[in-house]
Amino acid sequence: MDYQRLIDWTDERIVERPGRVIVAFLLLTSVFAVGLGNVSTEAGTEQFASDIPANDALEAINDEFGSSFAADTGSTQLIQRGDNVLAKDQLLYMLRAQERLQEKEDLRVSSTSSAARIVAQTLDPEATTLEGQIDAVERATPTQIRSAVRQNADNPGFTGTLSNDFNRRSASASATIGVVTHEVPGAGGGGGAGQSGSSPLTDIQLQSERVVDTVGGDITVFGSGITAAEFSNVITDSLLIVTPAAVLFIIFFLVVAYRDLLDLLLGSFALLMAIVWTFGFLGLAGIPFSQMMIAVPPLLLAVGIDFGIHAVNRYREDRQDGLGIDEAMTEATDQLLVAFFIVTGTTVIGFLSNLASDLPPIRDFGIVAAVGIVFTFLIFGVFLPAAKVWLDRKAEAYPLPVFSQSPLGAEGSRLGEVLRGGVVVAKYTPVLFLVLALVASAGAGWYATDVDTTFTQEDFLPPEEVPGYLQQLPEPFAPSDYSVVATLNFLEEKFQTTQGGSVTVYYETRMERDTALEEIHRAGEDPPESFVSEDRRADSESIVTVVQSQAERDPEFRRLVQRNDRNGNGVPDDNLGKVYDRLLESPARDQALNYLAEDRRSTRVVYSVSADASQSEVTEDGRMVADRFRGGAVATGNTVVFKAVSDLIFESAVTSLALALGATVVFLIVIYWILEGLPSLGVVNTLPIAVAVAFVAGTMRLLGISFNAFTATILSLTIGLGIDYSVHVVHRFTDERREHDLFTALDRTVRGTGGALAGSMLTTTFGIGVLVLSLLSVLGQFGVLTALSIVYSFVASLFVLPSALVVWDRFANDDPSVPMGYPNESPTDDPTAGRTVATDGGSE
Template sequence: MDFQIDYQHYIDVVDGWIVDQPKTVLLAFLLLSAGFSAGLGQSGTSSGTSQFTEDVPAYQAFEEVNDNFERVTFEEDTGTTQLIQSGTNVLSKPELLRMLRAQQRLQANPELSVVQTTSVARAVARVIDPSATTLAEEIDAVEQATPTEIDRAVQVAVEQNPAIRASLSEDFNVRSASASATIGIVTHSLSGEVSDSAGTGGDSPLTEIQRHAEFIVGSVGGDIRVFGSGILSEEFNSVIGDSLALVVPAAVVLILFFLVFAYRDPIDLLIGVVSLAMAVLWTFGFMGLAGIAFSQMLIAVPPLLLAVGIDFGIHAINRYREERTEGFGIHESMRTATDQLLVAFTIVTGTTVIGFAANASSDLGPIRDFGIVAAVGIVFTFLIFGIFLPAAKVYLDSLRERVGFPEFGSEPLGAEDTVLGKVLPVGIHIARIAPKAFLVMLVVSTAWMGYYGSGVDSRFTQDSFLPPEDNPEYLELFPQQLQPRDYTVTETTNFLEDNFQTGEEDVTTVYVEGSLTDGGTLESIWRAGNSPPDSFVIDDGHARETSIITVIQSYAERDPEFAALVARNDRDANGIPDDNLKQIYDALLDSPARGQALNYITDDYTSARVEYAVESDASQADVTEDTRAVADRYRVEATATGNVVILKAVSDVIAQSAFISLVLALGGSAVFLIIIYTLLEGRPSLGVVNLIPIVVTVAAIAATMRYLDIPFNVMTGTILSIGIGLGIDYSAHLVHRFAEEYDEGTDVFVALTDSVRGTGGALTGSMLTTVTGIGVLVIAITPILGQFGLLTGVSILYSYVASLVVLPPALVVWARLVHGENAETAEAASGPDGAGGAGGAA
C-alpha cells in the first residue's frame, strides 16, 4: 500500500506567498514582531537552587518541617545577617569594640528592624560586667577593662557557654584568648511571609537590609564583612545579567564573523541577522506573554535558536545561490530552493522540537520550562527562516537589480573547485572502499562509547551556580562596561569553610507524621536509631539524635518533678516514657523547655522531627539511602528529608530526566522520521538511516562527559536530547537532499557527491558559526553554563562530522539493500569522485 502523499500543493501555496507577494509577507512578519515585543520585560527572573528543589518530595517534607517547627521559635518572621570579622586577633580589645559598635549602629537604625544581636564580643562583655544588658553598657564594660581582664573574660565565657566556640575560627586558642575570625549574628524582623532562606530561590527581603548594613558596618573600620541570604540572592540574580552581558556580545562578534564568511554579501548578511534577531524577539516575547520567568537554564535558549536559525539561513541562501549560478532568475531560483528546503526545514523542525520538547517530561520545573520555550522558539525559527527570510531575499534581490547594486560573494559554499569542496567528500571515499566494514566498526565503537558513557555521574550542588571567587583574567580583555562585578559570595563561603569548624558531622532529618500520643510511640522512634547505618554517627550503639525524646530527657535532668512524671510512665526505666504521653507533652509545653520542645514536636502532637548526626565525609547517596532505611523502621509515617537528602533527590531526578528525555527524543525522532519519509518519499527506511549519525553522536557526547568528568546537572542533563535535536539538523538536511537527488537508476555516488558538496557546504558554514556562537557560553560566569556551552558546541561538531563521514557509507549500504546492483548503474560514467551528475535540485 502506497502511503506517499502529494505535498507539492501546499509547498506551492507557500512558494506563491514568498515569490509573488514578498511585501505582504514582510509586513505580516513585522506586525507579528510588534505583537511579540509587547511581551518583552513582562517575565520575571528566577535564580538559585530552590527553583530546582521545590518539586522534589523530600523538599516538600523539609518545607513542612520548617513551617511546623522553626517558625514557632519566633512570633514574627525573621531573617539573619552574619557579621564575619577577621584580623590578627578578633578577641583583642579594639576588635571586640568594633564588633560591638557595628551591632550597636545596626540596632540603632530603624530601617534594619533589628530584634536581636549575638556575638562572642557580647558574651565577653557580660562576663566583665554581669549587669550589662545593652550594647552601650557592654561597650563601656570592654572600654574600661584591661587586656588581661579581657583575656580572662574570654576564657570564662567559653567555659560558661562552650557553644560559642562555633562562632570562633578553628585557630582559637583559649590560653592566649586569640582567634583570627569570629561571626556575629543580627536578627531582623521581616514583613510578609518570607523567611531568610528565600535567598537562593529568588529575590530576598533581606537584600536591601544587608546592603544597607554593609555601609553601616564599614563605618567602624577593621575587617567585618556582611553576609546573608539577601546578598546571596542578589548575586545569584546578578550572575544571570552579567553572564548575558558577556555571552551575547561575544556571541554576536563571533557569529557575525562567520556569517560574513558564509554569506559574503552585505544584503544577505543583513537578512540573516534581522531574522536571527526576530527569532529571539518572538521567543522572549512569548515567554513574557506566557508568564515564564527567566532563569539560568533559559540563558541557553538564545544560542540554541541562533544555532538552528543560522543553519536554516545558510541553507536557504546557499541553495538559492546554487540555482542562480546555473543561470536561473530570482523568482525561479527561490521557488526551486523553497520547494526543496521547506520540506527539509519541516523535517528538521519536527525532530528538533521533539528533541527539545522531550525535556518537558522532567519533574523539575525549570527543565520543563526550558523544553517548552526551546520547542516554541524552534517553531518560530522555522516560520521566520522558512518564509520571512526567502521573501526578504526575493524582495531585496529584485530591488538590487532595479537600482544596480552590485553582488558580492554569490558562489555557494562547497563548490567543486574550492578547498572545502575537495574535503567534503571524505565520507564518499570511505563508502567506495568498504562501507560495510566501516559500519561494522562503527557499531562496535558506538557500543563501547555508549557503555563507557553510561558511567556519567549525576550531581546537584549550589557550587555549580556560584560565580568564581576571582574573575578569570581573560575577562580583562572585554570592555570595562561588559566586565562582571566583583562577586563576594564564593569568597565568603570559602572563607567560612576554611576558617570555621563545620564539624565532623552533618545532620539528616526524618519527618514524622501521625499520632504521637499512642503508647509506645516514643519507644518505637528511639528503637529506629538502634544499630544505625554506617553513615550515621554512633553513640554506644545508637545513632546520635536530637528529638523530642532528647528534649524530655534533658529537661528531666533539670526538673525533679518532671523527672518523676517521666519515671512513673517509663515501664522499662530507660528514660523514655511509654504511657500517658499526652500528659508528658502537656507538662513539657507548660515548662521553660516549651520553646525547645516545639522545635521537635507540634503543639497538636501529630508531627515531629528527628535529627540524626551523619559523618561529614559520607556521600549524598549513602546518607540518603541510610536515612530512608532508618525512616522505614518507624511505626508511624516517616519521610527522609534534610539538605543532603534533597540534593541527592534532585540529582536522581536529573539523571532520570536525562534518561527519559533521551528515550523520548530518540524514540519520537525515529517515529517521526519514519513517518515523514514514508509520506514524502515513500521510503520509510531512510528515516532509520537518518538516525545512525545521531546515535553515534549521543554515544560520543556521553563518553566525552565521562572523560572530562562533567556530570549530569540541571543544564547538562538536557544535553543528550539537545544533541539529538540539533544533530538531526545536519543528517536530515543531507538525507533529504540525497532523497531529492537519488532515484532508481541514478548512480548513488553521483547523488551523494551532489548532496555532500551542495548541502555539505552549508552544513560547514552553519557548524562553524553555531559551534563558536554556542561555545562562547564557556566564558559565562557560572561553571554550569560553561559546561553546557562546551558540550553543546562539541555535540554540534560531532553531529557535523558524523553526517559527512557516517552517512555516505550508510546511504550506499541502504541503496544496495533497496536497489541491489542498480544502485550504481552509472558509476563508470561518474568519474573518480562520482562527480559526473548535474548539481541542483532533482
C-alpha cells in the same frame, strides 16, 4: 497527502507578496517585544527540588519549627575575622555593627545575638541593651574580658558562634558569627545561604553591608539575600559576556558564509527576531528565566544560522543556474520548506522529550527551546526568503552594494574536495567502514555507562575567583565581584566539625501519644555506618534531647520526667502533654520549638553524619532510619534532597534520550513514507545521530563531565540539533538520486549541501562554544558538549551517512548506475514535476 499544495501556497506569498509577509512578521515581533518586559528570573537549586517528597518535608520543617523558622522573620549573619575576635577592640566592632543595624528602622531588626553580647553581659549582667553592653566592654580591662570569655568556654551558645580554633586558655578565636534577625514577611526564617533566586532579605542585606562598612574591622554581611543577589548577577554577567562573544564569532563566520553585506544584515536581523520572539513568549507565558535558559539563545542561533545559510545558499545556486529572482526563490523554498519542516519536527521532538523529566526547570527548558525552534522555522522559512526577494528587487532598481553571490562548496572549490572524503570511502568500502563506525560507537556507548550524576548548590554559584582575562573586560561586560563561594569556603574551613553534616527525619504523628518519645529514642539505636555515634547510639538532636537537657538543669522538671518514665531510661512515656507544657514554660521553650511543632502533630530529629560519607550512603542510611518510625517519617535535609534531584537528573537523561530517539525514528519513518514512499530512509537518517550520541556520552566520561542540571539534556539535545545535518543530506540525496547514478548523486549532495552544513557547523560550534566563557562552570561544560555534539553530527552525516546510503541503495535499487524511480511517482509522471532538479553542485 498533498503537502505540495501548502508549499505552493507559501511560495506564492513569499514571492508575490513579500512586503505583506515582512509587515506581518514585524507586527508579530512588536507583540513579542512587549513580553520581554515581563520576563522574570529564577535561580538556585530550589527550582529543581519542587514536588520532591524530601524537599516537601524540608519546607514543612521550615514552616513548622522554631522561632528561627518563623514565616515572618529572616536573619543576617555577621562573619567577623581577625587575629583574635575576642579581643576588646574586636568585640566592640561587632557590638557597634549590631547597634547601627538596629538603629536603622528600615532594616526591621527584631533581635541580635553574638559572642560579643554574651561576653558583655557576663561583664555586666545588668547590661541588656547593645548600648549598655558597649559601655561594659569599653570599661573592662583585657584581663576581665579574658576571664569573661573563659567563664563561657563551656556554654554551647557561646562556643557555637566561634571558629574551631577557639582556645580557652588564651581566650582567643580567629572568627565568629553574629546574627541579626529581621521582621520580614515572606522571609521564611531563612538565615543561611539561600538557594532561591530571589529573597525578601536582598535589599535589607545589601543595605546592611553599607552600614557595617562604616564600623571598621573585618566583618562580612552574609545571608540568603546576598546569595540571591549573586545568583541573579551571575546570570546577567554570563549573558553580558557570552552573548557579545557569540555575536562576534557568528558575525565572522556569517561574513565568510554570506560574503555579502545585505545578506549578512538580513540573516543577523532574522536571528535577532528569533531571540525576541522566544523570550517574548517566555514573558507572555510567565515562564521564569533560569540559569538553564542561558543556553537557549545559542541553541536558537545554531538552528537559525543553519536555516539561513541553507536558504541563501540554495537560492544563490538557482540564481547561478540562470533563474530570475522569483523563480529561484520558488525553487529554493519548494525544497527547503520540506527539509526545514523535517528538521524542525525532529528538533522539537528532541527538546520536548524533556517534558518526561520530573524537574520543572528541565521541562521549562524543553518547552521554551521547542517553541523557539518553531519560531525559527517560521522566520527563516518564510520571513527571510520574502525579505530576500524584496531586497533583491530593490537591488535591481537601486545601486545597492552586492558582493559575492557564489554558493559554498561549489564544484572545483577546495571545500568541496575535502567534503568528498566520505563519498570516496563509501565508493570502495562502505560495509567495512559502516561496521567499524558502529563498533566504535558501541564501544563509546559502553565506555559512557560509568558517567557520574551530580547535583550540588555549587553548580549554581558564581566562581570564587573570576578568571583574570574576564576581569580585564571593560564596563559593562566586566563581571561583578562575587563573595558567596569564598564565604562558604571560609565557613566550612573555620566552623567545620568532625561531622560532615546532618540528616533530618521529619515525623508527622500525634506527639502526645505515650510512645512518641520512646519511638524517637529507639530509632537512634544501632545507627548505620554513615551516622556519627557513641556507644551504639546515634548522635542526634530532638525533642528527646531537649527534655533530657532541661531535666539535667531543672530539678523540678527532672522529677516530672521521672514520675512519667515507666522504664527508667530518662525518656517520659506518660502524660506527655504535661511534660510539653512544663517544658514550654521553661527557658528551653525556643529550643523545644525547634523540634516540636506548636500543634504537637509533628517533630523533627537531626542526626549527625560522618564527614567522609558519600551522598548516596547518607541518603540511604537516612531513609533506613526514617523507616524505623511508625509510619509518616521522611528523611530530608540538603544532602537527601540533592541526592533525590541527582537521581531524577539521571532518569531524565535516560528517559529523554529514549523518547527523543524513539519518537525521532517514528517521525522520520512516517515523514519519508509520506514524502517519498520509502520509510526505511527514516531509519538510515537516524544512524549518524546514534553515532553522535554515543560519542558525546563517551566524551563526557573522558572529560570527567557528569550529568547535572544542565548536561542532563545533552543527549536528547544532540538528537534535536544533530538530526539537522543528516536530514539535509538525506533529503538532498533523494532529489539528486532521481536524476543521477548513485555516486554522482552522493558527490553532488556532499559538495552542495555539505558546503552549507560546513558553514553552519563552524558558525554554531563557535557560537555555542563561547558558553565556556560563562561564569558558571556547568554552563561551560554544557557549551563544550553541545559544540562537540554538533561537530560529531556533522562528521557522522558527511562521512558515515554516505556509506549507509550506499548500503541502503543496494537494497532499494536494482541498478545503482542509473537514476532511481521512487514509489510515489507513477511511470508516466515527469519525475521533475513540482521538484527542483539541480544542474550544478547545489545546496539545500
